[in-house]
Amino acid sequence: MEKIIHRADSRSFSNHEWLQSYHTFSFAGYYNPERIHFGALRVLNDDHVKGGMGFGMHPHDNMEIVSIPLSGALEHKDNTGRHEIIRSNEVQIMSAGSGIAHSEFNASKTEPVSFLQIWVFPKLRNITPRYQQKTFEPSERKNKLQVVVSPEGDSDALLINQDAWFSLGRFDEGQTVEITPGMPQHGSYLFVLEGEVEVAGETLQRRDAIGLSNYDSATVKVLKAAEFLLIDVPMS
Structure with missing residues (x-):
């Protein structure tokens, strides 16, 4: 097993007053040669935008x-x-493909919005741009993993143009869950949203992350009630 640890306080932080953004990987003005990507996972931004503001x-x-x-x-x-408006418990995917332009703004003039924006390298290039969003019931990830993005794009998940899976989980203290690579030569990137877990001998807290590769399975032990995102991607 190979593992990398990305602690919350090791991320780059940009404060633009209207936008506070934490970058796990090199992005915009942040460059770290050791933080370019994790396999096909290229960007994981943790963004907080003030009311009425956004990206043109x-x-x-x-x-x-x-x-x-x-x-x-x-x-x-x-x-x-x-x-479209995207709310909590919804997920959006946009396959940029041959090219698309978009804007993202806080839908409220007064209340802040917090969201993750994640980029994955595509499997096929220059496809016709495509957009999809879906509501995912939080009860379906109670003490289990709920697949929200998959290459199959079945009725229960959004379609991604890559052999990649995104899963959300919300677990009570004391629970455990086994994680395995989705395919050979894949790695798993676990990002803790809230709480505390133990994975591969490492204790992870809010906004900490671990990347696992060259492994068959690993146990996630929930030390304090936790919510996390698991991303499975090709490593090459």
């Missing part, structure tokens, strides 16, 4: 972009004419 229209191409609101609501617009 900007382009993307050939990237799978997943947005997960943690509190508040996020307003999405793009150059295809799509206009």
